[in-house]
Amino acid sequence: MTKKYQVLDASAFIGEFSAEDALNYTVPEVSEELKDFKSRFLMESLIKAGKLLMEEPDEEDLQEVESTIKSSGDNLRLSSTDKKLLGLALTIKKRYGKVKVITDDYSMQNVLKIWKIPFKSILTPGIQEIFTWKKICQGCKKEFPETYPDAECDICGSKIYKKRFKSV
Numbered sequence: 058m059t060k061k062y063q064v065l066d067a068s069a070f071i072g073e074f075s076a077e078d079a080l081n082y083t084v085p086e087v088s089e090e091l092k093d094f095k096s097r098f099l100m101e102s103l104i105k106a107g108k109l110l111m112e113e114p115d116e117e118d119l120q121e122v123e124s125t126i127k128s129s130g131d132n133l134r135l136s137s138t139d140k141k142l143l144g145l146a147l148t149i150k151k152r153y154g155k156v157k158v159i160t161d162d163y164s165m166q167n168v169l170k171i172w173k174i175p176f177k178s179i180l181t182p183g184i185q186e187i188f189t190w191k192k193i194c195q196g197c198k199k200e201f202p203e204t205y206p207d208a209e210c211d212i213c214g215s216k217i218y219k220k221r222f223k224s225v
């Protein structure tokens with residue numbers, strides 16, 4: 058069986074994720090974000106068990122993070138810890154050819170999607186589930202389901218357009 062490699066942000070520890078057989082990585086700054094006893098205890102236990110390693114991302118991977126988030130618009134929503142975790146994901150992927158990131162942060166997930174790096178949420182449903190589409194009438198603002206087949210409103214005859222809604 059091939060080994061799994063994961064990069065963890067604070068939500069993995071707070072949400073008490075299960076390490077199973079994976080080798081896990083995080084950056085030292087994440088330990089400062091863990092305020093409660095349970096999440097700190099989980100981090101300590103994983104380190105003692107040899108299942109969690111603290112690492113710094115490669116410099117070139119941090120630069121890759123900066124250039125990606127400048128064009129995706131996520132640069133203002135990411136903390137320096139988030140950026141280091143994203144950089145570390147690139148570093149680990151380079152080393153082993155694969156990695157999965159455990160994070161509840163939507164901006165981090167957005168960057169990971171751009172890079173096609175898989176991720177998993179612990180506490181929240183994840184970015185794929187936070188948006189739904191609806192159709193809206195331009196005239197009377199009536200809402201239709203996404204599957205509504207007509208291009209015009211059945212009340213006022215105005216055009217219908219598609220809109221993305223946050224479902225949480």
Ligand SMILES: [Zn+2]
Nearest residue numbers: 194197210213
């Ligand atoms: Zn209408």
